[in-house]
Amino acid sequence: xxxxxxxxxxxxxxxxxxxxxxxxxxxxxxxxxxxxxxxxxxxxxxxxxxxxxxxxxxxxxxxxxxxxxxxxxxxxxxxxxxxxxxxxxxxxxxxxxxxxxxxxxxxxxxxxxxxxxxxxxxxxxxxxxxxxxxxxxxxxxxxxxxxxxxxxxxxxxxxxxxxxxxxxxxxxxxxxxxxxxxxxxxxxxxxxxx
Numbered sequence: 590x591x592x593x594x595x596x597x598x599x600x601x602x603x604x605x606x607x608x609x610x611x612x613x614x615x616x617x618x619x620x621x622x623x624x625x626x627x628x629x630x631x632x633x634x635x636x637x638x639x640x641x642x643x644x645x646x647x648x649x650x651x652x653x654x655x656x657x658x659x660x661x662x663x664x665x666x667x668x669x670x671x672x673x674x675x676x677x678x679x680x681x682x683x684x685x686x687x688x689x690x691x692x693x694x695x696x697x698x699x700x701x702x703x704x705x706x707x708x709x710x711x712x713x714x715x716x717x718x719x720x721x722x723x724x725x726x727x728x729x730x731x732x733x734x735x736x737x738x739x740x741x742x743x744x745x746x747x748x749x750x751x752x753x754x755x756x757x758x759x760x761x762x763x764x765x766x767x768x769x770x771x772x773x774x775x776x777x778x779x780x781x782x783x
Contacts, residue, residue, distance in 0.1 A: 594618060598638040602717065604649055607634040631691040647716030648694050654680050657688075658710050659722040660699060661731055661739075667715065668725050670732075670747045681706050681723075709765060725751070726762040733771050733778065748778060 594615060597605055610616040619636060622628040629637045635652050650657050657680040664679070665671040677695035682688060684700045709727025712719050723731065732739065732747040751757055766772040 594622075595638075602649065603638055604631070604652055605636045605638075606652060629691065629693070632689055637691065637693065647718050647720065648678060649718050650678070650680060650720055651718075653691065653694075654682060654688055654696065654698070656686075657682050657698075657721065658706065659720055660728070661735065664723050664728040665732065665747055667713070667722060668728060670728065670750045671743065672746075673743065705769070708768060724761075725754070725756070726758055727765050729762060730765045730769050730771060730775070733766070733775050734769055744778075 593611075597609065597611075597615075601609060605619070607616060610619065619628060622638075623630050623636065627638070631637045631653060650659060659667070659679065660681040661679040662671065662673060662675040665673075666675055677697045679697050679699065681699045681701050683703050683706050686700075688698060690696050690698070709724045709730075710721055711724045713722050714720070715722070729747060729751045732744045736744040751762075763772060763775070766775045
C-alpha cells in the first residue's frame with residue numbers, strides 16, 4: 590500500500606469512502622487492494638483497512654449504517670450506566686430498512702418503529718466522530734422497556750446508576766416513559782427503590 594493511501598486511512602480512522610479519494614488513480618489502487626484482500630469493502634463506496642492506526646474504538650456509524658442511532662448496551666456504556674462489556678456496537682434503525690453489515694466491526698441492529706427510533710436522539714462527539722446516540726433518559730427508558738431481554742438485574746443497575754447522576758432529568762424521563770408506554774412500570778421500580 591502506498592503512503593498516500595495509508596495516510597488517508599489513518600486520517601479517517603481506518604475507513605474511506607469513494608468521495609474521499611483524491612483522484613481516480615488512488616481509487617483504482619484501492620480497488621486493487623480490495624481484490625488482494627488487503628482492504629475490505631464494507632459496503633458500496635465504503636472501505637476499511639484494519640491495520641490503520643486508531644486512537645479509539647468508536648466507529649463512524651453514519652458511514653456504515655446511515656441514520657443509525659447508538660442504543661442499548663453501547664449507549665449505557667457511554668453514559669456509564671452499566672459495566673457490562675458490549676460484544677458489538679448496538680445500533681437502532683427504522684423497522685422497514687434493509688442494511689447489509691460488514692463482517693467487521695461487529696454490529697447488532699435493532700429494528701424499531703420510526704416514532705420510537707427517532708425519540709430522544711442527540712449528537713455527541715465520541716472518539717472524533719459525530720455520533721447519533723439516544724440521550725440519557727431515553728437510554729434508561731430502553732432498559733426498562735427491554736428488561737425481559739436484558740434481565741432485571743441489568744435494568745436495576747442502569748436505574749441505580751441513573752439515580753446517582755446529578756444531571757438526571759426526571760420530567761424528561763417520565764415524558765419518554767409515557768410515550769413508550771412504560772410509565773407505570775418505571776414508577777413501580779422507582780417506588781420500590783431499585
